Amino acid sequence: MSIDRTGTTATVSFPNALGVLRAAAEETRLRILALLFEGELSVSDLTDILGQSQPRISRHLKLLVEAGLIERHREGAWAFFRLAEGRAGLVDPLIAGLERGSAPLSEDRARLDAVRTQRAETAKTFFARLAPKWDRLRSLHVPEATVEAAVLAALGDRPVRGLVDLGTGTGRMLGLLAPLASRATGLDSSHAMLSVARANLERMGLSRVDLRQGDIHAPPFPRGSFDLVVVHQVLHYLDDPARALREAARLVAPGGRMLVVDFAPHDLEFLREAQAHRRLGFAAEQIAGWLDEAGLDTIETRDLSPTDRGQLTVTLWLAADKRAATETDSAVRAVA
Known part of the structure; x- marks a missing residue:
């Protein structure tokens, strides 16, 4: 049982609940869910954060997509993943309640922060080239x-x-x-x-x-x-x-x-x-x-x-x- 955004009580069928729990009950997949709880990430991001090969990460992502826990969307040649909009609500309290202060989640969070910092620097460099045009238009x-x-x-x-x-x-x-x-x-x-x-x-x-x-x-x-x-x-x-x-x-x-x-x-x-x-x-x-x-x-x-x-x-x-x-x-x- 879970509460959706409208405050309505929603239920999860036993087979669905079993499938969701099976998908989440693996160390790497649970770490992925915890990371995606913070926001969407690419395969490359997850590979860097988790220190695992791209084929292995892709396999875990495929299983989570099939379980309806995450969804994938393309952005040019990139693929990004995020928690699925219609995911079973029973997973959210589990992810939100995870203790983040010890390994491996604390280490994952530190590497996530590093990925975001690098992303911000790349974006800053790109936008710096456009800034003169934007500044002129704003004026x-x-x-x-x-x-x-x-x-x-x-x-x-x-x-x-x-x-x-x-x-x-x-x-x-x-x-x-x-x-x-x-x-x-x-x-x-x-x-x-x-x-x-x-x-x-x-x-x-x-x-x-x-x-x-x-x-x-x-x-x-x-x-x-x-x-x-x-x-x-x-x-x-x-x-x-x-x-x-x-x-x-x-x-x-x-x-x-x-x-x-x-x-x-x-x-x-x-x-x-x-x-x-x-x-x-x-x-x-x-x-x-x-x-x-x-x-x-x-x-x-x-x-x-x-x-x-x-x-x-x-x-x-x-x-x-x-x-x-x-x-x-x-x-x-x-x-x-």
């Missing part, structure tokens, strides 16, 4: 802190069960919003940028955020998977932003919301060449029209205008799933 619009405050104000205190940040980049929006969500996921097409995001989130103590590599035009998630979908400063890079919003809207759960943040129309042509911008901003009615076509109602539009002449205006669009309004109207008509 062209209102401060990030102003945008983030507006995002939090627009979303309010409504609970978030599942959040996805499409085109997460460095993970800045995840760092802001993941603490508000029961489950947070970031998607980006760039393995290098996901490495930056992973390092940034780990530094913030958010290592259990799910990061995926994938195309924003074909996000690898089932329909209606999230009650909050975020598309932050992504659309101006895309050839077909309307299609991206349609795909993003597909992920919105009934009654869910989507937050879009991007530039208002501007005439800074140099951004096409210097920053690979495909679009020079978007009119409020243009994004609202695309959201409407995708089945969402725009419930709030907010312009964040800069104080300095020549800077860019940042616009926020908050949209809600139309199905919520339709279901409410139907219920009112039925009562009448």
Whole structure:
């Protein structure tokens, strides 16, 4: 028996419980579960931490996947593993209750910290090459802190069960919003940028955020998977932003919301060449029209205008799933 996130009592069948316990009842596999409790890791990470060969680690991972305890996802040529979302709840208290102060878990944790430090250094080196371009772009619009405050104000205190940040980049929006969500996921097409995001989130103590590599035009998630979908400063890079919003809207759960943040129309042509911008901003009615076509109602539009002449205006669009309004109207008509 276990308690799920909603507080509902869940049960595990005897055969399933037996299979789970058999999968976990081996030293290396239990050490792997303890490590993945701290966040997702690659095969290479686990090989370095546990000091075992890749074939042996891969075999243990395969058994844990088959038992439904962990799940695997690809990121380019890499494979990452994390604890499975629907794993049997009886394993969590076991892992959480393990005494971490003595070997082998204390040694595993020390090597995990070393792997994370190396990952952070690699990400820092990569991002240092991009920093001048990012700094120049940031100087062209209102401060990030102003945008983030507006995002939090627009979303309010409504609970978030599942959040996805499409085109997460460095993970800045995840760092802001993941603490508000029961489950947070970031998607980006760039393995290098996901490495930056992973390092940034780990530094913030958010290592259990799910990061995926994938195309924003074909996000690898089932329909209606999230009650909050975020598309932050992504659309101006895309050839077909309307299609991206349609795909993003597909992920919105009934009654869910989507937050879009991007530039208002501007005439800074140099951004096409210097920053690979495909679009020079978007009119409020243009994004609202695309959201409407995708089945969402725009419930709030907010312009964040800069104080300095020549800077860019940042616009926020908050949209809600139309199905919520339709279901409410139907219920009112039925009562009448």
